[in-house]
Amino acid sequence: MKKFVNDPKNYVAEMLEGVALANPDRLRYVPDYHLIMRTDAPRDDKVSVVQGSGSGHEPAHVMVVGRGMLDAACPGDVFAAPPMDYVYETAKLLATPKGVLLLVNNYTGDRMAFDMGREMAEADGVRAEILTVNDDVAVQDSTYTVGRRGVAGNFFVIKAVGAAAEQGADLDEVLRIGRKVNDVTRTMGVALTACTPPAKGSPLFELGGDEIEFGVGIHGEPGRERRRIAAADALVDDLLEAVAGDLPYRSGDRVALMINGLGGTPVSELYILYRHAHRQLAGRGITVGRSYVGEYCTSLDMAGASLTLVRLDDEIDRLLDAPAEVAIRVF
Amino acid sequence: MKKFVNDPKNYVAEMLEGVALANPDRLRYVPDYHLIMRTDAPRDDKVSVVQGSGSGHEPAHVMVVGRGMLDAACPGDVFAAPPMDYVYETAKLLATPKGVLLLVNNYTGDRMAFDMGREMAEADGVRAEILTVNDDVAVQDSTYTVGRRGVAGNFFVIKAVGAAAEQGADLDEVLRIGRKVNDVTRTMGVALTACTPPAKGSPLFELGGDEIEFGVGIHGEPGRERRRIAAADALVDDLLEAVAGDLPYRSGDRVALMINGLGGTPVSELYILYRHAHRQLAGRGITVGRSYVGEYCTSLDMAGASLTLVRLDDEIDRLLDAPAEVAIRVF
Amino acid sequence: MTGNAVPGVELVVRSIAETAVANEKYFGDLDAVVGDGDLGYSLARGFEKLLEGWDGLDRGDAGTFLKRCGMVLASRIGGTSGPLWGTAFLRAGAAAGAAADLSGAQVVTMLRAAIEGIKARGQADVGDKTLLDALVPMTDRLEREFAAGAGAAAALRAAAATTREAADATRGMVAKRGRASYTGERSRGSVDAGAAAVAVIVERISETWQTRGATS
Amino acid sequence: MTGNAVPGVELVVRSIAETAVANEKYFGDLDAVVGDGDLGYSLARGFEKLLEGWDGLDRGDAGTFLKRCGMVLASRIGGTSGPLWGTAFLRAGAAAGAAADLSGAQVVTMLRAAIEGIKARGQADVGDKTLLDALVPMTDRLEREFAAGAGAAAALRAAAATTREAADATRGMVAKRGRASYTGERSRGSVDAGAAAVAVIVERISETWQTRGATS
Ligand SMILES: Nc1ncnc2c1ncn2[C@@H]1O[C@H](COP(=O)(O)OP(=O)(O)O)[C@@H](O)[C@H]1O
Ligand SMILES: Nc1ncnc2c1ncn2[C@@H]1O[C@H](COP(=O)(O)OP(=O)(O)O)[C@@H](O)[C@H]1O
Ligand SMILES: [Mg+2]
Ligand SMILES: [Mg+2]
Ligand SMILES: [Mg+2]
Ligand SMILES: [Mg+2]
Secondary structure (H helix, E strand, C coil): CCCCCCCHHHHHHHHHHHHHHHCCCCEEEEHHHCEEEECCCCCCCCCEEEEEEEECCCCCCHHHECCCCECEEEEEEECCCCCHHHHHHHHHHCCCCCCEEEEEECCHHHHHHHHHHHHHHHHCCCCEEEEEECCECCCCCHHHCCCCCCCCCHHHHHHHHHHHHHCCCCHHHHHHHHHHHHHCEEEEEEECCCCCCCCCCCCCCCCCCCEEEECCCCCCCCCCEEEECCCHHHHHHHHHHHHHCCCCCCCCCEEEEEEEECECCCHHHHHHHHHHHHHHHHHCCCEEEEEEEECCCCCCCECEEEEEEEECCHHHHHHHHCCCCCCCCCC | CCCCCCCHHHHHHHHHHHHHHHCCCCEEEEHHHCEEEECCCCCCCCCEEEEEEEECCCCCCHHHECCCCECEEEEEEECCCCCHHHHHHHHHHCCCCCCEEEEEECCHHHHHHHHHHHHHHHHCCCCEEEEEECCECCCCCHHHCCCCCCCCCHHHHHHHHHHHHHCCCCHHHHHHHHHHHHHCEEEEEEECCCCCCCCCCCCCCCCCCCEEEECCCCCCCCCCEEEECCCHHHHHHHHHHHHHCCCCCCCCCEEEEEEEECECCCHHHHHHHHHHHHHHHHHCCCEEEEEEEECCCCCCCECEEEEEEEECCHHHHHHHHCCCCCCCCCC | CCCEHHHHHHHHHHHHHHHHHHCHHHHHHHHHHHCCCCHHHHHHHHHHHHHHCHHHCCCCCHHHHHHHHHHHHHHHCCCCHHHHHHHHHHHHHHHHCCCCECCHHHHHHHHHHHHHHHHHHHCCCCCCCCCHHHHHHHHHHHHHHHHCCCCHHHHHHHHHHHHHHHHHHHHHCCCCCCHHHHHHHHHCCCCCHHHHHHHHHHHHHHHHHHHHCCCC | CCCEHHHHHHHHHHHHHHHHHHCHHHHHHHHHHHCCCCHHHHHHHHHHHHHHCHHHCCCCCHHHHHHHHHHHHHHHCCCCHHHHHHHHHHHHHHHHCCCCECCHHHHHHHHHHHHHHHHHHHCCCCCCCCCHHHHHHHHHHHHHHHHCCCCHHHHHHHHHHHHHHHHHHHHHCCCCCCHHHHHHHHHCCCCCHHHHHHHHHHHHHHHHHHHHCCCC
């Protein structure tokens, strides 16, 4: 394994320490619960927005804590939902009179930890609601699974509920907005290589020299099918077919288009994907009103990308437009 | 080769089209010269700031065109300086009464192309000056080379001169500031894997399963030595020794600390590096006043990172603090 | 498994914990086949935590002891396994109550309670290719052995063999729960990591019981 | 190389261009050893461009033709090679002037001018492990052959052999210019990509000249 890592057991803790050291004024790190929170949270006048999930998806979610985004992120170990205890303590720490919104990606472990953590916090008098994100269209047969996974589309849910909470919306309203954005958001990804979890020390799965995993999950879960690599444009066509055909997005729609890197793919390639996706959407009569190209929700060092569409309306546009500050920043 | 690419010959052009499509209001793409420029450039009331270099280092530099940063970037093909003709045409397109600042990283090809392009533009009445960035301490024996290379530290030069130009500084003042920042900036990088140029289709060099290239260049040029991989903290110690010992940075200094990813390394690992660097600097009595963690200047898909220090003073601080807008953005 | 309840339970729990810690890599590799490879890490970290606080755990009676263990596991194991294993220990502890003496039948009752807890928590059942496909056949076998009058050592030996077979048999199943279920048909052909972990653990408990197994 | 100047020069330039395009991968791999692997790509794209506009190039005289080629190359080849190769063609064209007839001695003069241009542009000299270490021995040999009365075909054959040897000999040198110089001692042991490219090109020119070499 060739990684910048000390003891893999300290991977998450050391990363979180780094995030806190790089943002001393804005972020606080609570080592006992793997917690990164805003220094000004909780605030009585707003709903606290918290996201939990496994680690290994950075910048999601510990690096999108900040004004107009998350009040706190409570990550588990790499690819593992946080223990319910962390969720419970986080909910208590972030409790405000307006309540706590717990955002969770739709995976068995995360849902169980958050359900249990929320129940325990509620028993302590904390008002908390759970909002589940499930944007991944790769999962087709929901009867046999826990349903669609939450992947890069969660960025838009966070951005929108973060803005609404910042503007003082109450918990019901924040929940309504989150569900609304989740309902118009769809994603699918493709892996060119497997990722290497630090504690495992070797690639999570094997992909042949010209094989790709189409519809891959952000924990390296196999996707719809393993197939031969194709030209970038052809891959975009197939991703777009799966994603746009799902809601479906129709001629006349205005959308946000995100090309999200999975960790090992350089941003130059993401823009090559973006170019073709933008043009193909235009060809379908769908206008790209907002563009997002970069890393939002990764899978460690996996080479690959996902494509997300969000159907915009005035309300969503306004929320996505609202100012925000995050730990991961260019300047 | 597993990349998102169509015909490798169109790699740069397609990426640039993507950048322009994603930023329709702010950026203009001039295909004839591989040029990305602000839609509001050139502006009579400011010096135009232009950076050229090979492609493959994104977001540098085509994705840092924007208010308070570059007015234009004129990239060559992957790892190749732009032809002098592009430099010449770019200088003419960006000409303003206050002049044009041409930023160039210190490589033979780039310097020749810019020298020739500038001369040609000057013959056409364009006032243009060249500022060379050379922050890479890996190059020790400058008598036998063209001298130190320009690497990730160029971000700080761009940010500072971009801010000064935006505030109306004249060409001499902008040059002074650029030289000043370059003079207090030092960088060194380490590669865990080789990058794969799309036209070559295979890794540029071979690194054994536990080998790293210490002091690597951003074009995959070999560095100071090839050695065995070590724990993240130990690598940081060695990078810091080389970088901090060079200016040198001393107890009492306030610095900007950048951990720059080389393209294939996830941001989680960059924060693990950041953590130790920040603490070691504190141990040396050096205060980290500004933190930068992420991808600024990459080498395609190379796994690796570089560490940059900038010695801050009030003037540099103010310029780094100034607002800026770039094509690569989170929101 | 008669005799002082807590020493027996302690021995079992300690075996589970030590096996989980010792098999971190093996369980992780099993989970990597169609899952995300973290099962070994999650269990090892959780049971390490349990062993760290081992001496301080309340040993008032078997039920209390198991519930304390369940609290530590549920709050320290991440992933899907945390809530599942934590729930199992909590439910087993609740079923044990304050009994000073655990009969074979009581042990079976505790295991049934643990299984119901896992089913409820995971919305899963036998045949979904989860650890239930090892736990349930194991419990059935134990029940039969005890009913036929077998001692604990013999019953465990028999149950360990059954659990191993049952875990191996998950190879032919398609996952319907958990992360592996996303792969659909592709999950066929490899054993379920959770079921295999249970088999390894039961084998270890059985071995330990043969040599250090107290009064029976 | 006597006779109508432009057809001879055309043949040579066309050989260079076709060789550069045909060897894109080979030159790139050579440059990858201690450089950044783009030499083949840079030369191929530049000479492709030259071939695209081939028929429209001003053929008034050899000097004009070479200068036009130089302009295209300098403006279309990226990397270090663009300015170097462009300068070489421009200087050779300037040295050729409007001569209708190019003697062997004139060809040598043109090559010397090209070499001086490269030296000035690159701040480099013989022994720095660059294409100069192929170009200079080649020119020396051509000069000796012409002075000894050899015809163009024979002189080229001899010069091609010399260039190959000279290019191979760069293997023992340490790079002092260009990207390879960053590696210091590590650059020893591999041939310089630019020098090797020159050797391949001269071999190809020589072959072409033997079969299609017009009047001499
Ligand atoms: N819904 C469920 N109900 C019961 N057991 C489950 C369920 N989902 C998964 N499992 C078991 O958990 C094991 C995986 O545990 P773990 O690696 O911690 O989960 P994950 O990484 O998917 O969150 C599986 O091998 C299976 O035995
Ligand atoms: N300063 C120099 N003067 C003359 N020739 C040079 C110089 N630097 C490099 N070269 C030649 O150019 C070749 C590399 O060309 P190219 O790949 O285009 O350059 P780069 O990618 O380093 O910008 C080298 O093999 C060498 O022959
Ligand atoms: Mg997991
Ligand atoms: Mg180059
Ligand atoms: Mg798992
Ligand atoms: Mg090169």
